[in-house]
Amino acid sequence: MWRILISLALSLRCVKSSAGCAIHQDDSFQPDHILRVTAQDYTEACTTRYSALVNGSSPGPEIRLKEGQVSWIRVYNDMKHENTTMHWHGLTAFTAPFSDGTPAASQWPIPPGHFFDYEVKPEIGSAGTYFYHSHVGFQAVTAKGPLIVDSNHPPPIHYHAERTIILSDFFNETDKQIIDGLTSSNFTWSGETGAILVNGKSRQATNSTGSCQLASISIEPGLSYRLRFIGATALSFISLAIESHNVSIIEADGHFTKPLETDFLQIGSGQRYSVLLTAKSERELKRAKTRQFYIQLTTLARPETLTNFAVLNYLDGEAPDLRTVPSPPPLPEAKTIQGWLDYELEPLQSDNEFPGLEEVTRRIIIDVHQNVSDHVIWLQNGYDWVQNFRQSPYLVDMYNGRLQTGEMYQRAISRGDGFDNITRTFPAKIGEVLEIVWQNQGTFTNGGVDAHPFHAHGRHVYDIGGGDGQYNATENERRLKLSQPIQRDTSILYRYREKTKPLAPSGWRAWRIRVTDSGVWMYHCHILQHMVMGMQTVFLFGDLEDINAQSGPVDAGYLTYGGSAYGNSTYSPNVRHYFD
Numbered sequence: 383m384w385r386i387l388i389s390l391a392l393s394l395r396c397v398k399s400s401a402g403c404a405i406h407q408d409d410s411f412q413p414d415h416i417l418r419v420t421a422q423d424y425t426e427a428c429t430t431r432y433s434a435l436v437n438g439s440s441p442g443p444e445i446r447l448k449e450g451q452v453s454w455i456r457v458y459n460d461m462k463h464e465n466t467t468m469h470w471h472g473l474t475a476f477t478a479p480f481s482d483g484t485p486a487a488s489q490w491p492i493p494p495g496h497f498f499d500y501e502v503k504p505e506i507g508s509a510g511t512y513f514y515h516s517h518v519g520f521q522a523v524t525a526k527g528p529l530i531v532d533s534n535h536p537p538p539i540h541y542h543a544e545r546t547i548i549l550s551d552f553f554n555e556t557d558k559q560i561i562d563g564l565t566s567s568n569f570t571w572s573g574e575t576g577a578i579l580v581n582g583k584s585r586q587a588t589n590s591t592g593s594c595q596l597a598s599i600s601i602e603p604g605l606s607y608r609l610r611f612i613g614a615t616a617l618s619f620i621s622l623a624i625e626s627h628n629v630s631i632i633e634a635d636g637h638f639t640k641p642l643e644t645d646f647l648q649i650g651s652g653q654r655y656s657v658l659l660t661a662k663s664e665r666e667l668k669r670a671k672t673r674q675f676y677i678q679l680t681t682l683a684r685p686e687t688l689t690n691f692a693v694l695n696y697l698d699g700e701a702p703d704l705r706t707v708p709s710p711p712p713l714p715e716a717k718t719i720q721g722w723l724d725y726e727l728e729p730l731q732s733d734n735e736f737p738g739l740e741e742v743t744r745r746i747i748i749d750v751h752q753n754v755s756d757h758v759i760w761l762q763n764g765y766d767w768v769q770n771f772r773q774s775p776y777l778v779d780m781y782n783g784r785l786q787t788g789e790m791y792q793r794a795i796s797r798g799d800g801f802d803n804i805t806r807t808f809p810a811k812i813g814e815v816l817e818i819v820w821q822n823q824g825t826f827t828n829g830g831v832d833a834h835p836f837h838a839h840g841r842h843v844y845d846i847g848g849g850d851g852q853y854n855a856t857e858n859e860r861r862l863k864l865s866q867p868i869q870r871d872t873s874i875l876y877r878y879r880e881k882t883k884p885l886a887p888s889g890w891r892a893w894r895i896r897v898t899d900s901g902v903w904m905y906h907c908h909i910l911q912h913m914v915m916g917m918q919t920v921f922l923f924g925d926l927e928d929i930n931a932q933s934g935p936v937d938a939g940y941l942t943y944g945g946s947a948y949g950n951s952t953y954s955p956n957v958r959h960y961f962d
């Protein structure tokens with residue numbers, strides 16, 4: 383009797399709203415995947431640090447989704463004092479509006495002790511390599527894991543097996559210490575990365591004691607492998623190469639590319655590449671006189687260079703040597719290759735959707751430089767964006783009618799740079815075709831320049847290249863005519879030099895995108911330190927009418943912090959099923 387009454391009362395919550403709403407009770411709903419975020423002491427690279435973790439480890443478990451299929455991922459915030467969210471890095475999440483995992487932008491964060499059910503549906507054709515990570519504060523330094531989207535069809539390029547290789551950084555200070563230092567008027571840098579972790583493992587270059595080991599990737603002779611490299615670093619831009627092995631790039635950020643042979647990769651934070659590796663034959667291994675080869679990883683474009691190693695082994699059950707750090711390094715020292723693969727890497731299948739110059743309706747130039755106000759900040763067209771800039775998320779305000787998108791658009795256009803400096807957004811209308819140019823500049827204080835991996839949420843952008851100095855559309859159009867741009871979600875704004883004059887142009891990166899999916903999409907540098915220091919922007923596509931037309935009505939439970947769309951141990955949430 384009680385059961386019936388309770389379930390009646392619960393179902394009333396949903397009956398009031400329109401179709402598509404469901405109560406996620408344990409006996410009626412099972413998520414496809416569960417991730418639990420905790421904060422605890424955790425040891426990496428022989429050092430213990432208080433860290434945000436997914437399922438108790440870093441990286442967290444690999445999740446596999448199917449393209450074209452709806453998956454529900456339940457994320458529990460088991461931390462006592464911190465909010466969290468989960469972002470599905472690289473996935474277009476455009477019709478489940480609250481599922482992109484950006485606090486203050488597309489959703490209220492998950493309060494401590496609560497959980498949120500993310501609805502994700504990878505588009506057909508998006509099979510590839512991704513990752514998930516928290517989007518709150520500095521949590522993503524450890525709170526992340528691989529996310530692979532599989533297709534129902536065999537991949538267009540044949541391989542026997544695959545391996546996931548996820549790269550991260552190690553910092554010995556806690557997230558809080560790092561954020562406090564970066565945002566303090568007494569600026570304190572986080573320090574450079576302590577280690578490049580490969581699948582969570584590393585042995586520091588100088589350390590001959592300690593029990594930590596190098597990561598090991600085991601393969602068998604004669605087979606072909608797809609190695610999925612995931613740049614899940616906080617800061618590091620990494621050059622990596624495998625001793626005595628060349629590879630062919632076959633995927634960049636979830637899109638197959640024409641195979642391109644290379645003897646090294648450059649991976650920035652947020653980028654992914656799949657490469658095809660043909661394992662050596664028994665005969666080749668005999669000739670090489672070893673069954674163990676080093677993967678050499680080096681940080682680029684930072685004041686200090688760090689080189690770490692992992693091991694590719696053919697040992698079949700025999701234990702590889704994961705203690706020895708080769709000295710001197712077996713491969714030559716890596717240097718930044720400016721503009722690596724720009725205009726060279728092409729889509730596997732030619733793409734008729736690429737918007738030509740004649741289709742571009744608006745060019746938005748975003749000048750990025752560092753300055754000092756009461757603390758050190760990174761600015762885009764003169765403004766920083768940090769998580770506590772907003773009282774409430776843009777998407778929530780849009781649904782509440784508190785975001786005057788018409789006025790925002792007018793202000794942005796009349797300023798001339800496409801930026802609404804009141805809401806700190808770049809508003810755009812559905813149907814526009816934007817050309818977005820990130821223009822690197824010397825810092826206002828001393829002309830220093832950094833490299834930045836810029837990341838786009840939502841639909842992927844066409845990367846139309848990069849170069850030194852100031853962007854020149856005429857010149858770039860000439861180069862574009864000879865190449866086929868690829869789509870990606872993260873590309874590097876190179877620095878070209880360590881220092882220039884304050885505000886002098888020193889490199890650009892350009893993108894094109896058709897504005898098709900209404901929503902709130904963050905475009906930001908993927909270096910966590912820079913994000914904390916303001917290097918983030920918000921693109922707002924469409925208005926309330928567009929988003930209603932696309933995603934249907936909203937439930938009130940999404941519109942308040944800890945609202946009824948967020949569950950806890952005693953409460954099953956009211957959840958809208960956007961794809962039903």
Ligand SMILES: *[C@@H]1O[C@H](CO)[C@@H](O)[C@H](O)[C@H]1NC(C)=O
Pocket residue numbers: 415416417418437443444445
């Ligand atoms: C994460 O841990 C929970 C239990 O704590 C488990 O149910 C879930 O399957 C794990 N997730 C993955 C992706 O392995």
Ligand SMILES: *[C@@H]1O[C@H](CO)[C@@H](O)[C@H](O)[C@H]1NC(C)=O
Pocket residue numbers: 463464465491773943
């Ligand atoms: C969690 O998020 C809410 C809503 O944005 C905010 O008011 C609160 O300060 C946050 N808590 C922490 C510990 O950051």
Ligand SMILES: *[C@@H]1O[C@H](CO)[C@@H](O)[C@H](O)[C@H]1NC(C)=O
Pocket residue numbers: 554555573576
């Ligand atoms: C972290 O490492 C740096 C050197 O990389 C050192 O100066 C600092 O004392 C360490 N901090 C902690 C909290 O261990």
Ligand SMILES: *[C@@H]1O[C@H](CO)[C@@H](O)[C@H](O)[C@H]1NC(C)=O
Pocket residue numbers: 568569570
């Ligand atoms: C500023 O930071 C330094 C460490 O970077 C510390 O030694 C110093 O005491 C701090 N000063 C103030 C006023 O907080």
Ligand SMILES: *[C@@H]1O[C@H](CO)[C@@H](O)[C@H](O)[C@H]1NC(C)=O
Pocket residue numbers: 428586588589590591592593594
């Ligand atoms: C080497 O690692 C050990 C722990 O395994 C640590 O105690 C020691 O400080 C490290 N030394 C250096 C130089 O990093």
Ligand SMILES: *[C@@H]1O[C@H](CO)[C@@H](O)[C@H](O)[C@H]1NC(C)=O
Pocket residue numbers: 626627628644645
């Ligand atoms: C790898 O490619 C480089 C040139 O890119 C070439 O010099 C080298 O011989 C190749 N190595 C192998 C093992 O194929």
Ligand SMILES: *[C@@H]1O[C@H](CO)[C@@H](O)[C@H](O)[C@H]1NC(C)=O
Pocket residue numbers: 753754755756761764826
């Ligand atoms: C840099 O900051 C100073 C004050 O902190 C300000 O006067 C100046 O206009 C800023 N310049 C730029 C280009 O951001």
Ligand SMILES: *[C@@H]1O[C@H](CO)[C@@H](O)[C@H](O)[C@H]1NC(C)=O
Pocket residue numbers: 797803804
């Ligand atoms: C916004 O930009 C306009 C025009 O550039 C300027 O006059 C105004 O002071 C700015 N407002 C804010 C809040 O920054």
Ligand SMILES: *[C@@H]1O[C@H](CO)[C@@H](O)[C@H](O)[C@H]1NC(C)=O
Pocket residue numbers: 854855856857
């Ligand atoms: C852009 O490049 C074109 C072609 O090289 C050149 O004629 C033009 O002067 C350049 N524009 C600027 C502003 O430098």
Ligand SMILES: *[C@@H]1O[C@H](CO)[C@@H](O)[C@H](O)[C@H]1NC(C)=O
Pocket residue numbers: 495944945946949950951952953
């Ligand atoms: C769980 O959620 C319900 C409904 O929002 C709320 O009344 C209750 O206080 C929450 N419990 C905890 C422990 O936060």
Ligand SMILES: [Cu+2]
Pocket residue numbers: 832833834835907908909912917
């Ligand atoms: Cu940056």
